[in-house]
Amino acid sequence: MTLEANIEQKETRKNKHKNKSIFLRMLRYAFPYIHLLILSIVIVLTLTYLTLLPPQIVRKAINSYILSETLSTSERLSGIAKQGMMFLLVSSGIFLFEYLSILVTTYIGGRVVYDIRRQLYDHVLRLPMSFFDRHPSGQITTRITSDTQNIQEFFTSVITSIVNDVFLLAGVIFMMWRISSRLFLDIIYVFPLIIIAMTVFRYFDIRAYRAVRNGIAKVNAYIAENLAGMPVTKLFNAEDFKREEFDKINRELFKSRMNQLYVFGIFRPLINFLYYLTMSLIIWFGSKYILGKILNFGDLFAFVSYIDTFMRPIEDLSEKYDIIQNTTASAEKIFALLDEKTEEETKGGKSEITHGKIEFKNLWFTYDNKRWILKDINVEFHPGELVAIVGETGAGKTTIMNLINGMYRPQKGVITIDDVPLEEYDLQMLRKHVSAVPQDVVLFSGTLLDNIRLFHEEISEEEVYRALEKVRALDIIQRLPNGIHTK
Known part of the structure; x- marks a missing residue:
């Protein structure tokens, strides 16, 4: 075995173990709805049983009534009518249980995704600011929206489909053996070919999917980077170079997509060929057995119907496998986000600031572990003092403010409030006592009142009016159509 093949084999084993742990972790979210999951499996098993009945009903109608030579015409018509009613009842049952299956699995998928999204957003709210410096908002939005949607599709259409397909295939094999073991043994050689084709x-689908996934990631990263740097591109007339650069990355993604299409393009026709090969064998051997009085025409019809039922889940394999691949990739990203460390918990939970003396002792800070923004800072801020920190852009003015309210933690040194390390204080209490005016204006959806008190309902409208009056903004807001209730 070559070194490259050995490395690939180890990587495959590693990915299998990782995928298994991801699926187990994902299934934990379905545990609160285990009763509904069991119900959906019962519904699917009932649906599988009903799906196996129509060929048997038609078989009986053909063998016992249509081809019967001992019954009168009225008896034959009466028997055919009974079988027709039975067929109609079974078809109605299939419709009902398919509806129930879709209803229950969609509800489970919706609830699971609701829980994951709620946990994700709650987790994001508790992440430190350093996380948002490293990850663009679009990436986080994708995790909470698109990636969770892939998980919903897994719970909605894959889990019960796997159960249905397994029992349906087993049921079809049992029925075919029961109808004619000789005819079944004549076509059994096709099944290993199907298994080999699936393997x-x-x-190849795994390899093609990974290539497409990597290509999409490269395109997304390139677009995000170059849209942010568009002013520089235009300023230096680099449009042609950037166009060629993007075309190269886009072409690689196109080739990966085409390779994936080639895999699908070969698989589906191959399965269809094996289906027609099986049908040819059934017709050949079945006709011989009918002529030899070993098999009835109704048996042959049922056999053909079961082969058609057998091939359906195999043809859907490519679609279901792609959903599983997408779900694995999305779940991996979601759990990576959930595993991000939240803001450090306070040690003592000190909930009161006595005087308000702030001191920086030998403090060093960097955002990216490459360039120090603050170097060995030693400074004190005493209660009642009015202090102005002046400096050029990037000197660290905003950084000092963010360090005081605990948005970031210094790599070296310590910040104390009333000679107590900042880490000893409750973060929410600390931020409540620090007033800050950000450089960037951010308006949330809602009314002006919501944005002024930032959704703190305990702050009355009277307090808001007094605050607006103090900052000389009341007259401006009162000119608006709905005042502070303007959206």
């Missing part, structure tokens, strides 16, 4: 498809 080969899985191998």
Whole structure:
């Protein structure tokens, strides 16, 4: 075995173990709805049983009534009518249980995604500011929206489909053996070919999917980077170079997509060929057995119907496998976000500031672990003092403010409030006592009142009016159509 093959084999084993742990972790979210999951499996098993009945009903109608030579015409018509009613009842049952299956699985998927999204957003709210410096908002939005949607699709259409397909395939094999074991043994050689085709498809589909996934990631990263740097591109007339650079990355993604299409393009026709090969064998051997009085025409019809039922889940394999691949990739990203460390918990939970003396002792700070923004800072801020910190852009003025309210933690040194390390204080209490006016204006959806008191309902409108009057903004807001209630 070559070194490259050995590395690839180890990587495959590693990915299998990782995927298993991801699925187990994902299934924990379905545990609160285990009763509904069990109900959906019962519904699916009932649906599988009903799906196996129509060929048997038609088989009986053909063998016992249509081809019967001993019954009268009225008896034959009466028997055919009974079988027709039975077929209609079973079809109605299939419709009902398919509806129930879709209803229950969609509800489970919706609840699971609701829980994951709620946990994700709650977790994001508790992440430190350093996380948002490293990750663009679009990436976080994708985790909470698109990636969770992929998980919903897994719970909605994959889990119960797998159960249904497994029992349906087993049921079809049992029914075919029961109808004619000789005819079943004549076509059994096709099944290993189907298994080999599925195995080969899985191998190449994984490789093609990873290539597409990497290509999409490169395109997304390139677009995000170059849209942010568009002013520089235009300033230096670099449009042609950037166009060629993007075209190269885009072409790589196109090739990966085409390779994936080639895999699908071969798999589906191959399965169809094996289906027609099986049908040819059934017709050949079945006709011989009918002529030899070993098999009835109704048996042959049922056999053909079951083969058609057998091939359906195999044809859907490519679609379901892609959903599983997407779910694995999305779940991996979601759990990576959930595993991000939240803001450090306070040690003592000190909930009161006595005087308000702030001191920086030998403080060093960097955002990216490459360039120090603050170097060995030693400064004191005493209660009642009016202190102005002046400096050029990037000197660290905003950084000092963010360090005081605990948005970041210094790499070296310590910040104390009333000679107590900042880490000893309750963060929410600390930020409540620090007033800050950000450089960037951020308006949330809602009314002006919501934005002024930032959704703190305990702050009355009277207090808001007094605050607006103090900052000389009341007259401006009162000119608006709905005042502070303007959206």
